[in-house]
Amino acid sequence: MRVTESLRFDLVSRNLASLRSAYYETAQQASSGQRITAPSDDPIGAAELARVRASLSQIEGHQRTMDLVRSDAESAESTLAQITTVFQRAREIAMQGANGSNGPDEFQALSIEAQQLLEEAVGLANTRGTRGYLFSGTAVDTATFDQSGNFLANDGEQVVQVTPGESMVVNASGARAFTIEGGRETMSDLQALVDALSSGDTDAVSATLDGLKASEDQITRERARVGLTLSRFEFNDNLLSDLAVELTKRQSNVGEVVPEDVYSRLTQLQESIQNAVLVGQKLLSLSSIGRF
Amino acid sequence: MVAGLSSLLNTARDALQVQSYALNVTGQNVANASTPLYVRREAVIQSSSYGTAQGSVEVLGVRRAADAFADQQLFSASSQSAAASQYDDELSQIEALFNDASGTGLGSVLDDLFSSFQDLAASPNDPTVRDQVLQRIETFATRAQSVGDSLATQSSEALARAIEVADQVNARAQEIAKLNQQIVAAQQSGQDASDLLDQRNLKLLNLSELVDVRTVATADGGILVQTGGVMLVEGDFARTLSVSLDEDGKLAILASRPGGGQPETNITAQLTGGQLAGIKEARDGDLFDVAMKFNQLVFDVATAINQQHLQGVGLDGVGLRNIFDVGSTSEDAARLIRVSADIAGDPEALAAASTADGLPGGSDNALLLGNLVGSAVMTGGRTPAQAYGDLTGTVGTRRASAQADAELRLTVYQQAQTARESTSGVSLDDEMVALERYQRAYQAACSLLTVVDDLLSELMSRVGR
Numbered sequence: 001m002r003v004t005e006s007l008r009f010d011l012v013s014r015n016l017a018s019l020r021s022a023y024y025e026t027a028q029q030a031s032s033g034q035r036i037t038a039p040s041d042d043p044i045g046a047a048e049l050a051r052v053r054a055s056l057s058q059i060e061g062h063q064r065t066m067d068l069v070r071s072d073a074e075s076a077e078s079t080l081a082q083i084t085t086v087f088q089r090a091r092e093i094a095m096q097g098a099n100g101s102n103g104p105d106e107f108q109a110l111s112i113e114a115q116q117l118l119e120e121a122v123g124l125a126n127t128r129g130t131r132g133y134l135f136s137g138t139a140v141d142t143a144t145f146d147q148s149g150n151f152l153a154n155d156g157e158q159v160v161q162v163t164p165g166e167s168m169v170v171n172a173s174g175a176r177a178f179t180i181e182g183g184r185e186t187m188s189d190l191q192a193l194v195d196a197l198s199s200g201d202t203d204a205v206s207a208t209l210d211g212l213k214a215s216e217d218q219i220t221r222e223r224a225r226v227g228l229t230l231s232r233f234e235f236n237d238n239l240l241s242d243l244a245v246e247l248t249k250r251q252s253n254v255g256e257v258v259p260e261d262v263y264s265r266l267t268q269l270q271e272s273i274q275n276a277v278l279v280g281q282k283l284l285s286l287s288s289i290g291r292f
Numbered sequence: 293m294v295a296g297l298s299s300l301l302n303t304a305r306d307a308l309q310v311q312s313y314a315l316n317v318t319g320q321n322v323a324n325a326s327t328p329l330y331v332r333r334e335a336v337i338q339s340s341s342y343g344t345a346q347g348s349v350e351v352l353g354v355r356r357a358a359d360a361f362a363d364q365q366l367f368s369a370s371s372q373s374a375a376a377s378q379y380d381d382e383l384s385q386i387e388a389l390f391n392d393a394s395g396t397g398l399g400s401v402l403d404d405l406f407s408s409f410q411d412l413a414a415s416p417n418d419p420t421v422r423d424q425v426l427q428r429i430e431t432f433a434t435r436a437q438s439v440g441d442s443l444a445t446q447s448s449e450a451l452a453r454a455i456e457v458a459d460q461v462n463a464r465a466q467e468i469a470k471l472n473q474q475i476v477a478a479q480q481s482g483q484d485a486s487d488l489l490d491q492r493n494l495k496l497l498n499l500s501e502l503v504d505v506r507t508v509a510t511a512d513g514g515i516l517v518q519t520g521g522v523m524l525v526e527g528d529f530a531r532t533l534s535v536s537l538d539e540d541g542k543l544a545i546l547a548s549r550p551g552g553g554q555p556e557t558n559i560t561a562q563l564t565g566g567q568l569a570g571i572k573e574a575r576d577g578d579l580f581d582v583a584m585k586f587n588q589l590v591f592d593v594a595t596a597i598n599q600q601h602l603q604g605v606g607l608d609g610v611g612l613r614n615i616f617d618v619g620s621t622s623e624d625a626a627r628l629i630r631v632s633a634d635i636a637g638d639p640e641a642l643a644a645a646s647t648a649d650g651l652p653g654g655s656d657n658a659l660l661l662g663n664l665v666g667s668a669v670m671t672g673g674r675t676p677a678q679a680y681g682d683l684t685g686t687v688g689t690r691r692a693s694a695q696a697d698a699e700l701r702l703t704v705y706q707q708a709q710t711a712r713e714s715t716s717g718v719s720l721d722d723e724m725v726a727l728e729r730y731q732r733a734y735q736a737a738c739s740l741l742t743v744v745d746d747l748l749s750e751l752m753s754r755v756g757r
Contacts, residue, residue, distance in 0.1 A: 001714050002714045002715070002717075002719060002722075003714070003719065004713050004714065004717030004718055004719040005325045005326065005717070005718060005719060005720050006325075006326065006713050006717050006718075007710060007713050007714065007717065009326075010706075010709070010710075010713075014706065034393060036393055037393050037394070038387055038388075038391050038393060038394070038688070038691070039387055039390060039391060039392075039393075039684050039685070039687055039688025039691065039692075040387055040687075040688045040689075040691035040692040040694075040695060041688075041692075042688075042692075043685050043686075043688030043689040043691075043692055044685065046392075046393070046684055046685065046688045047681045047682065047684060047685030047688070048681075049392070049393075050392060050397075050399050050677070050680060050681040050684055050685075051677060051678065051681045053392070053399060053400070053403065054399065054402070054403050054665075054677035054680075054681070055677075057400070057403035057404070057407055058403070058406075058407065058665060058666070060407070061406070061407030061410045061411070061662075062410070064407075064410075064411065064414075065410050065411065065413065065414040068411070068414040068415055069414050130415065130418070131415060131416070131417060131418070131653055132417060132652070132653060136653070137653065138645065138649075138650040138651065138652070138653035138654040138655075139651075139652075139653065140417060140652055140653035141417070141652055141653075154649070154650075156649075156650045156653060156654055157656075158413075158416075158653060158654075158655055159413070159655070159656060159659050160410070160413045160414050160655070160659060161410055161413065161659060161662055161663060164666060167659060167663075171653075255393075
């Protein structure tokens with residue numbers, strides 16, 4: 001082949017240019033840590049990254065959702081626990097009132113305490129959380145009970161998506177815990193105790209015992225359900241964290257460079273460029289230009 | 293019979309003339325060693341004779357070391373390379389709009405939108421959350437619009453570029469036609485047309501970067517140039533190309549008819565090379581496809597969200613509100629999408645609850661809105677994230693193959709350049725040797741002249757005594 005001046009110069013400049021461009025690309029990967037800087041670098045990988053990113057964002061969404069609803073569920077659980085102690089105390093008072101040795105003064109004192117317990121129970125049932133009244137169903141801006149212990153709210157459920165495949169009810173049901181919906185009108189049972197004590201009727205007081213026990217059990221059942229929800233949160237949280245770890249691993253496998261690889265390639269290219277410059281110098285100095 | 297000394301003088305004169313002519317040609321080659329498309333010349337020298345015995349030398353002219361085949365290869369490789377590289381350029385602009393790695397994509401906006409519905413399901417009556425949902429809705433609409441607008445702008449810019457390229461084609465074609473005329477005239481009058489031929493090649497190479505070029509040499513030194521199946525230049529006549537839009541909004545490339553006859557010849561489908569072909573393929577093929585798919589995506593997302601949202605009621609108990617205004621078909625959906633006036637600026641209108649009974653804590657509708665992220669609500673039974681992933685995958689694949697093609701075509705072009713350069717280019721090695729040769733010959737001719745001169749004066753001195 002006849003080698004002309006242009007060929008000589010073109011050879012040197014083309015080789016250098018292509019090495020420089022490879023070097024630039026590799027340096028870009030090394031400095032950003034990203035293997036895919038544009039979809040065309042690896043279309044399949046880029047599509048995979050988009051899916052992984054979407055899944056990760058969904059998982060973060062679920063975790064955030066659980067964080068948002070968890071505190072309400074926790075307050076509901078502890079509030080229900082406190083209300084059960086109120087009912088336990090009420091049963092103690094009922095038993096005291098039913099033993100037949102009480103005079104009018106004792107009945108008076110017991111009835112005052114029972115009234116206080118009723119008010120305490122209503123107050124606790126009207127506890128507010130981040131969304132509003134904890135036990136009001138979806139009527140979160142309405143108090144669950146009025147002062148006389150009448151249920152004002154509804155049994156609306158709050159359902160949220162907690163994992164990609166599972167949605168669950170996260171609010172405690174005031175209706176089921178405190179009203180006939182769950183079997184008994186709990187506040188009426190307390191009211192009955194107050195009424196029986198005020199009237200000083202030992203038999204009537206004794207008759208409230210079963211109701212109070214049933215009410216306490218009813219509230220405990222709802223508390224257990226909320227407890228279950230909370231443990232479900234924990235389980236899902238772990239599940240989501242594991243999933244997120246897997247996805248993050250996948251993301252870095254697909255989208256990130258292996259530092260050793262990219263640095264060794266960078267070093268190789270650096271040497272190649274130096275060699276190309278040396279060869280270029282040789283090639284150009286071989287020209288007859290010196291003779292002219 | 294032996295020729296006289298005086299004719300030997302003529303021989304020496306011829307030799308001097310011929311060698312200095314050849315030195316001139318060499319000088320011209322050296323001077324043009326780096327001139328693009330310069331074809332090296334050689335002085336064509338042959339022996340001649342005065343009468344029967346006296347030998348001498350003469351110049352027949354200059355020979356261009358041209359190779360029509362290598363030239364044609366160069367032009368067609370240049371057309372292909374220019375088309376591929378233009379196509380790649382155009383696609384790189386589309387790719388830039390869907391590059392989630394650099395944060396320009398719609399992917400994260402889409403993710404954020406759906407996860408904000410999940411937040412709404414968790415806190416349906418929290419004004420901050422509602423504000424945020426509304427903001428995410430606005431972000432989605434404006435981002436979709438801006439991508440849609442950019443795609444439309446790219447399309448109209450591609451049209452402008454095509455028109456510009458066609459103008460350049462017309463200018464080059466005119467120049468080639470004019471050079472044809474000059475070359476034919478020069479050759480008819482026996483002048484050396486080498487420079488004109490070089491110039492014409494340069495113009496042809498320029499032309500080949502714009503459109504595909506096939507050349508056929510004619511006997512009179514002119515050249516026929518074929519582009520997209522029609523004669524673009526024929527002798528001293530050049531057609532003009534014009535670019536307009538057909539009824540589908542795609543490029544129509546028309547070639548005028550000789551004498552301005554109508555209708556003009558539509559060469560759009562036949563055009564295979566040069567920037568014009570690259571622009572056409574990217575604009576009417578890929579850009580069109582991508583815009584259509586993107587419009588479908590935006591339309592599907594907006595419609596699915598609207599349909600679910602219509603089922604619920606806002607905090608005020610009012611239902612049947614849309615989130616997006618997007619029109620009834622996917623056509624131009626990305627550019628037309630707006631946040632519906634039903635909810636714009638009114639976060640309380642977001643329907644988290646499905647019935648007024650469930651207010652204000654009801655969030656079942658928000659749950660369903662959030663669940664759309666994993667539902668096959670998109671055309672083709674895909675989820676929104678999958679559909680978007682498919683779209684970026686398509687864009688990436690097309691760009692990647694365009695890049696690979698551009699590189700391949702460039703290599704082929706460089707090979708064609710090498711082949712042409714190898715036959716027609718200037719090698720300073722060659723020229724140095726030639727210079728040496730003609731210099732020596734010139735010096736020898738000078739010596740010859742001196743010898744003849746000496747002999748003649750010797751003769752004169754003896755005769756004159």
